[in-house]
Amino acid sequence: MPSLALPKSSLLRQPWEYRRVYAQGLRLRGDHFSLIFLANQVGEHRLGISVHGVKSAVRRNRLKRIVREFYRHHRSFIDWCGIVAIPPGTGMDVVFAIRSGFAPNSPQEIEQVVRQVMSKRPHPPQPPRKGGGRNDNAERKKS
RNA sequence: UGGAGCGGGUGCAUGAUCGCCGGUUUCCCCGGAAACCGGAGGAAAGUCCGAACUCCAUAGGGCAGGGUGGUUCGUAACGCGAACUGGGGGCGACCCCAAGGAAAGUGCCACAGAAAACAAACCGCCCCGCUACGGCGGGGUAAGGGUGAAAAGGUGAGGUAAGAGCUCACCGCUUUCGUGGCGACACGGAAGGCAUGGUAAACCCCACCCGGAGCAAGACCAAAUAGGGAAACGUUCGAGGGCUGCCCGUCCGAUGUUUCCGGGUAGGUCGCACGAGGUGCCGGGCGACCGGCAUCCCAGAGAAAUGAUCAUGGCCCCGUACGGGGAACAGAAUUCGGCUUACAACCCGCUCCAAAAU
RNA sequence: GGGUCGUUAACUCAGUCGGUAGAGUAUCUGCCUUUUAAGCAGAGAGUCGUUGGUUCGAGUCCAACACGACCCA
Numbered sequence: 416m417p418s419l420a421l422p423k424s425s426l427l428r429q430p431w432e433y434r435r436v437y438a439q440g441l442r443l444r445g446d447h448f449s450l451i452f453l454a455n456q457v458g459e460h461r462l463g464i465s466v467h468g469v470k471s472a473v474r475r476n477r478l479k480r481i482v483r484e485f486y487r488h489h490r491s492f493i494d495w496c497g498i499v500a501i502p503p504g505t506g507m508d509v510v511f512a513i514r515s516g517f518a519p520n521s522p523q524e525i526e527q528v529v530r531q532v533m534s535k536r537p538h539p540p541q542p543p544r545k546g547g548g549r550n551d552n553a554e555r556k557k558s
Numbered sequence: 559u560g561g562a563g564c565g566g567g568u569g570c571a572u573g574a575u576c577g578c579c580g581g582u583u584u585c586c587c588c589g590g591a592a593a594c595c596g597g598a599g600g601a602a603a604g605u606c607c608g609a610a611c612u613c614c615a616u617a618g619g620g621c622a623g624g625g626u627g628g629u630u631c632g633u634a635a636c637g638c639g640a641a642c643u644g645g646g647g648g649c650g651a652c653c654c655c656a657a658g659g660a661a662a663g664u665g666c667c668a669c670a671g672a673a674a675a676c677a678a679a680c681c682g683c684c685c686c687g688c689u690a691c692g693g694c695g696g697g698g699u700a701a702g703g704g705u706g707a708a709a710a711g712g713u714g715a716g717g718u719a720a721g722a723g724c725u726c727a728c729c730g731c732u733u734u735c736g737u738g739g740c741g742a743c744a745c746g747g748a749a750g751g752c753a754u755g756g757u758a759a760a761c762c763c764c765a766c767c768c769g770g771a772g773c774a775a776g777a778c779c780a781a782a783u784a785g786g787g788a789a790a791c792g793u794u795c796g797a798g799g800g801c802u803g804c805c806c807g808u809c810c811g812a813u814g815u816u817u818c819c820g821g822g823u824a825g826g827u828c829g830c831a832c833g834a835g836g837u838g839c840c841g842g843g844c845g846a847c848c849g850g851c852a853u854c855c856c857a858g859a860g861a862a863a864u865g866a867u868c869a870u871g872g873c874c875c876c877g878u879a880c881g882g883g884g885a886a887c888a889g890a891a892u893u894c895g896g897c898u899u900a901c902a903a904c905c906c907g908c909u910c911c912a913a914a915a916u
Numbered sequence: 917g918g919g920u921c922g923u924u925a926a927c928u929c930a931g932u933c934g935g936u937a938g939a940g941u942a943u944c945u946g947c948c949u950u951u952u953a954a955g956c957a958g959a960g961a962g963u964c965g966u967u968g969g970u971u972c973g974a975g976u977c978c979a980a981c982a983c984g985a986c987c988c989a
Contacts, residue, residue: 419576428860429824472603472889477865480578484866487577522866 421487427463427508436463436510445532447516452507459506462486468515477520482511485522485529 427433440453455461464482469475486509519525 421577423578423860423863428862430861431824473887476889480865484577487866 419487421462421483425459425461426483427461427510432508433463433465433510436508440508440510443532445528447518448511448513448528450529450532451510451512455506455508457506460490461506461508463508463510465510465512467513469513469517470515478513478517481520481522481525482513485525486511488522489526489529 427436436451436453440451443450443452462483464479466475466478469478519528
């Protein structure tokens with residue numbers, strides 16, 4: 416039985432980490448949320464949570480906590496589908512991007528929604544837009 | 559019992575399991591592990607005020623600008639609070655009020671109306687003259703009609719050709735005197751015969767207050783771009799800059815200053831949580847609040863921790879039982895004192911009105 | 917966290933000193949034209965972000981609230 420501890424080192428923290436995942440990750444779109452996957456060099460899975468468009472700070476924090484609680488118990492959900500090939504010694508960065516209108520209000524409901532979405536096909540990474548993202552070049556050299 | 563007014567309080571509790579953040583101690587001494595302790599609010603919110611704190615060399619004088627507006631207290635301070643005064647509302651308990659000045663000045667008062675402010679007279683009323691009996695002219699008057707949000711004291715009586723503070727009584731107003739009160743003001747007397755329409759959340763006047771920014775303030779340490787390009791001005795005859803918007807004044811100022819272009823931004827530590835602090839008791843005060851003694855240490859910073867599940871017990875709703883459902887507003891970011899706004903359900907105390915039903 | 921500003925017709929904006937809210941674009945109708953566009957004539961439409969207050973009377977003055985935008989190191 417794996418440990419259920421989830422220290423902060425297993426979370427995405429910095430803006431550039433999120434930017435890297437958004438720019439190159441595989442996207443799965445659900446109802447008012449999406450999952451974005453990208454392999455990292457850290458050696459373990461990491462979680463990022465982004466809540467957008469929810470005005471109440473209480474609801475915003477609650478969504479983050481519920482998502483973190485779900486991830487703590489079902490860290491292996493990344494392996495459920497065989498879409499993403501995980502090389503040994505590599506982890507996955509997952510960003511849970513939630514928009515306003517997201518309904519689930521407990522870890523169980525999140526699990527249902529995630530299982531539903533994981534059965535779909537992922538979207539390929541979006542090509543970088545012309546105007547934006549002056550950090551794209553630097554990021555690509557790194558990886 | 560019902561309705562109502564005021565003041566205050568609570569904002570599910572306990573346990574288990576799995577987690578998160580901070581601190582202390584111990585063990586290994588890179589970094590981790592274990593134990594123990596602590597971990598959202600009455601509004602943490604809006605950012606509407608006031609401060610503490612920090613920087614602007616010291617913050618100087620004047621003008622401009624902004625704020626407050628009954629009085630007296632309270633407070634570190636306030637635009638906040640308390641008590642009282644005045645005005646308004648309610649049968650009442652009680653509630654509401656940006657509540658100085660319109661006899662310093664200026665402006666405005668649309669439409670309607672004769673007239674919107676040094677008064678004036680449309681319909682009227684009364685007197686005189688003329689008359690073709692329809693009225694016309696001259697004068698008096700402001701009680702009545704009409705207009706308007708507002709029409710130059712109100713009501714009643716006397717008086718008169720008709721009327722009018724023309725005269726009188728009461729009320730109001732103005733001036734003045736006395737008494738009481740720290741004071742706002744109140745009460746009483748006398749005089750004047752009415753002069754002073756409204757608007758200052760219009761300009762303004764008066765009194766009092768205010769330097770500017772804000773913890774992304776700022777201090778220290780480390781590293782890097784960078785010896786980059788262009789333009790303008792200047793080197794004691796002073797460019798330019800700081801001190802609030804302006805002026806005065808004053809300070810800084812030399813291989814320099816300013817502006818533009820280009821480049822860079824993922825630093826660390828402190829500030830930073832012991833404070834105008836909380837709780838309890840005693841004392842002073844009508845009260846806001848103040849003083850003394852005892853006691854406690856009570857969240858903290860990284861895009862940011864305080865969570866999830868289950869059980870039991872309360873509470874509310876549906877329901878014959880079993881059972882089912884619900885629990886508001888809302889999340890600390892430098893810290894305090896207020897204000898304002900949001901808020902399910904319930905509890906406690908005091909008070910007012912009505913008296914019904916069984 | 918702190919600071920600054922805005923909200924008026926479907927859209928973009930005026931509205932000076934408080935007195936019946938306007939312009940352009942768009943829409944609709946008619947004329948003109950073979951038709952369209954253009955042009956000409958006319959019409960429709962607004963809780964002035966919301967709620968209170970001051971005033972005889974608020975788009976305008978004052979206060980609270982809501983929504984939106986921008987700035988900082």
